[in-house]
Amino acid sequence: MRRPYLVTGGAGFIGRNVVQTLLERGETVTIIDNGSAGLPLPAASGRLTVIHGDIRDPATVEQAMPQQADIVHLAALHHIPTCTADPSRTLAINVLGTQILLDAATKADARRLVLASSGAVYGWQDIALSEEAPLGPTDIYGVSKRTNEEQARIWSQQSGANLRIARIFNAIGSGDPHGHLIPDILTRLEQSDDVLPLGALSPRRDYLHVEDVAAGLVALADDPASDLAETYNLCSGTALSVEDLARRLMTLAGRNLRIESRSTLQRPFDRPLLLGDPSKTSERLGWRVRRPLEEALRAIIASHPARVLS
Known part of the structure; x- marks a missing residue:
């Protein structure tokens, strides 16, 4: 039986591609997005529910959360100069907002979370970074994403729900508002x-095409492995x-x-x-840059x- 999807940041640069991919294969999707990226929210339809709201608002997030959903969590402040200029706002959106989402996910008995993390969580090295490479974020955005990973791991352990962490490198394509x-x-x-x-x-x-990023996130949502938590790079290599x-x-x-x-x-x-090194993602999920x-x-x-x- 198919479960409904919640996509936070579903009107954003990556999110709108994820939503389109899910709708094209017949899924039921709810979007929560506050429109801060400057892109228009899509029109609601029979299988698409659109909620204009902020992930820092617990009531709105609980309203948006379907029961036993699969969640793709993309809502975040991620433009590096913007994050650096306002660290408090970055942490309020990325860290507090994520915790509010996780609390609502617990109440709604969500079954899987795909967390959009970043290659920015890795430490500086002069080689291709596998998922086992040492972590060492050096800016406030990377710190917020590293914190998100730990928040999500704790939630997964406590709830028994599956967690898939996507460490996304540089997504590019038309329609990027940042x-x-x-x-x-x-x-x-x-x-x-x-x-x-x-x-x-x-x-x-x-760099990799935003449509490949979206396909990778959906592949993580479909991962058949029973492991409680796994981390995958989405990168070109x-x-x-x-x-x-x-x-x-x-x-x-x-x-x-x-x-x-x-x-x-x-x-x-x-x-x-x-x-990034995409070997693990390609070998286990069959995903690759196309x-x-x-x-x-x-x-x-x-x-x-x-x-x-x-």
């Missing part, structure tokens, strides 16, 4: 015809530097600007490499103002 690196590069391409100013050029990141990413974007846009690294645009702390990086980049450029294109 000021991440790619939208920032494209904005700077709009503003100049000769020079593309950037911060540090050498840091490398693991390849890394691209800031400079290489900028050059690929310029090539796809038909632009050829001179790249300049400027100290005023550099973050105070920026790890040289954040690269959409090439260029597909995501082309979609992003196509949805951006025409001034970016040559």
